[in-house]
Amino acid sequence: MELLSSKRVDLVHDRLVDQGVDYEPLRLELLDHICCAIEQKMDCGVAFAEALEQSIHGFGPKGLERTQEATIYLITLKLRKMKKLAAISGLLGGFLTVFATVFKLLHWPGANIMLVNGIALIVLLFLPTMIYVQFKQTEGVWSKVTTVVGLITAIAMGIATLFKVLHWPGASVLIYGSSILLGMFFMPLYFVRTYRIAENKLFRSSIVIVIFAGIFLFIGLTQLGGGKIFSGGFLAIMERTYHMQETMSGNNAQYANQIDEKAQSSSEKIAEMRSKANELYLHLDDLQYQLIAATNGISVEAARNASPEKINWMAGPKEINQVLFAEEGNWTVKMLRQKMADYQAFALTQYPVANQELVSDNLSFTTLESWEAKQNQSWEAANFANRPLFFVVSYLDLVKTETRHIESQVLMYRLGQSTVAASTASLNEAPEIES
Amino acid sequence: MYSKELLKGTLRTVVMELLARNEKMYGYEITQKVKELTNGKIVITEGALYPLLHKLEADGLVSIEKVAIGKRIRKYYSLTDNGSSTAQQLVEEFADFVATMKLIIDPPAQPGYGTAIV
Structure with missing residues (x-):
């Protein structure tokens, strides 16, 4: 069997492009397939042009396009299922968390159970599926890394919040850990990515910085970080005051002794x-x-x-x-x-x-x-x-x-x-x- | 030629079994092999084969190897370990299905029915 000349291969390739096969992995594979079919037909004495038409018609009307559609449909099937799962769990978890927060602020019953379920949905279902979806959808190694680090940070923060709300031990360690993830890994990565992609770099960067500042302020003020620093400082100043009072009392006793003498x-x-x-x-x-x-x-x-x-x-x-x-x-x-x-x-x-x-x-x-x-x-x-x-x-x-x-x-x-x-x-x- | 419905359910089994028997195959080769083995009674259409191959690849059941043939690139498929066990399951299931179908089409003779009274 004689191989098609590169000129003829190009002709077949152009034909595939004309027919709308733009998904490259499939197009290259179909190119080889049709070339093989043409070669076989030409071996039986069919002319190239005729063999090409027959091979293309072999796919049926719009067959090439349909093959591409079917391929993309099948390989993105899992992705679409995951997207659906992410959407449902995100909506449900998000609503539950918002309602739970309102209930908590108003001191209505049932806030905690709602909050636990809401955060659990977000942390255990929404964020992991989002990692899968985003990993498949984002292009470029650094963008993938940034997205995955961001979602892992979000999972850590979600778990930390859950621990904090339920007063489980270890909440502080989790909060510090996720803050380190946020500040030392995700923030620099995200900032660099935004800076590279954005058209108005200064404007976009300032927005990112303000958002991060807000997040840190929130953590600092609401989480025990701020509270612990405050109470630690308060207790330390109390201790020093007590020490001063003791010293003064000791001095006074000495004065009294001297006067007595x-x-x-x-x-x-x-x-x-x-x-x-x-x-x-x-x-x-x-x-x-x-x-x-x-x-x-x-x-x-x-x-x-x-x-x-x-x-x-x-x-x-x-x-x-x-x-x-x-x-x-x-x-x-x-x-x-x-x-x-x-x-x-x-x-x-x-x-x-x-x-x-x-x-x-x-x-x-x-x-x-x-x-x-x-x-x-x-x-x-x-x-x-x-x-x-x-x-x-x-x-x-x-x-x-x-x-x-x-x-x-x-x-x-x-x-x-x-x-x-x-x-x-x-x-x-x-x-x-x-x- | 068999009906489309009949072939639809077995395409995956056919392709994976072929890959199990041959170390590596490319798309056109698979279509020709099936034609040859079945004396032309089963023809796999490209429109069904390539989407399936890409799906198997995405699921990690097959691994690929690209070889340049002049200006073209030929994509060879071979089963992964995971793919091999899946292929075996599919074939076993199909064999069992055929045996079961036979019970319906060609029921074994049961005493009391159709025995001639002499």
Whole structure:
């Protein structure tokens, strides 16, 4: 059998193009097929032109086109089925998730079960089928990689959201993991691809960046990332404040000892000052635990023993208002103000009357009258009304620190007085001065 | 020539069985082989063969090898491991089908019916 010349092969090829066979893998295969058929016919003595017509007619009217249609139909059958599955699961999962979110915001029952089903549909059915569909449909290696990485990121985020909503352990790890996927892999890939393809590069790039910024802001604000950083920072500053108060208390004890050594006569007054300070300090401490207990729905005893990480510091302000603004009781803000004012007044009596006006500013809680004079709001309303737990507890810490500060002021003054007295006494006892 | 309906259901079996018996074949070769084996009683149309071959390729049942013949490119098909087991299943199923059909067309003689009373 003689092979067709390349010129004749070209003729057959042109004929196939004319007939509308534009799917290349099929066209090349049909070219070989028809050439084989022509060669066989020519072997039997048929002329080339006649053999070509016969072979083409062998396919029947529009047969070549139909063959192509049938081929494409069969090889895309799976893809179309997957697309249908993706569309149905996406619609259902999407609607369920949206409805569940609305239900959750309105505190209606059934939100969680809807959310779980919605996210499960999206994560387990929609996204995996989309990976298949997109992988088949996108062209170019990098576009395929970008699409697949993006969908895997979406699956990870979906699973993380599910864990978070259901309070399952490991949610934070999943959120961090998917954020890393998003930020370090998908974002750069997607950005580069967009930049390459887009006509108005700057415009398209800015849109992509803004969208990603939005996603990150969302993760940062709503997920525990932000909350954890916040509560971690809050607990750390509480710890440092406590450390400062302890140091001040230790210093004050030392001052008191020194005064005792120098002047026995004033030790009774010193002891009274210290006990007044401790009394107010303990009241503030008790008040803090009362508020933690009330807002977290636990006993005061449990509040004292609970680890700070377990306490919901964002709780309140309803329960706080109930405790602090009650008609009467030991834990009202009215009682607190009374105790603070008493303490301040007592501290002032430790100075000679002539000096009292001079030191009164330094001896007062910066947050009482002097504060009110500057603001147009009462001290109680500004610092205790409608405030969350972490604010009120931190504020009471501030008052604790000031309590120690006032104590310290008085003791320093006393120490100065007794030092002067002691040195005068020793001068009288020892008239001889070394040269 | 057999009716179209009859052939339609068996095309896949025919093609895969041929590929199982021969190491590798190209499209035109398959059509000629079938014609030859059946003395021209079964003719596979190109319009049915090529869509099927592409589908088998997409499903991973056959692997392909391209060989340049002058200006043309010839595409050889051979069964993958997966394809071989599928081919075997199809042939077994078809053989069983033929045996079953025979029961209908040519029922075995049953006692009590059609026995002549002497």
